[in-house]
Amino acid sequence: MYLVRTGAVALERPLEDGTTLTLHVATAGTALAEASLFAETYHCDAIALSPSQIATMxxxxxxxxxRDRPDAALSLIKTHAREVQAQRGRIEILRLRRVSDRLDAWLDVHGKPEKGEWIRVADQIGVSPxxxxxxxALRRRLLKEA
Structure with a gap:
């Protein structure tokens, strides 16, 4: 079991076309690769998105x-429930056909990303950078014209 102490770590799966699929991003204080608890192998790579410290157990x-600490089990269940909700939201975004609609939906949930993070947004909404x-660029141009 892994716990991200500091930083951010993405679980990525390489795809046959040479691209990668980001399945999850764990940040400070969250568990990483919990699904591996019940699997012999886990078919993802953990990629540090920033300098990170990881604790292992x-x-x-x-x-x-x-088993011994029900409060810990409930905390893990709570975290997983939030993750399921986030994944459902991501699926809703990915079902949208137009880049503009996907971006609008992502911005509604997350707000404007920090500088340099747009490439991660592209990954999260399933479009190329x-x-x-x-x-x-189209939005900036339309804003100038208005």
């Missing part, structure tokens, strides 16, 4: 702690 110890940058 053997699987048997972690499962024992969950150039497609997102074209949409952003």
């Amino acid at each position: 053997p699987r048997a110890n972690f499962l024992s702690a969950l 150039p497609a997102l940058y074209r949409e952003l």
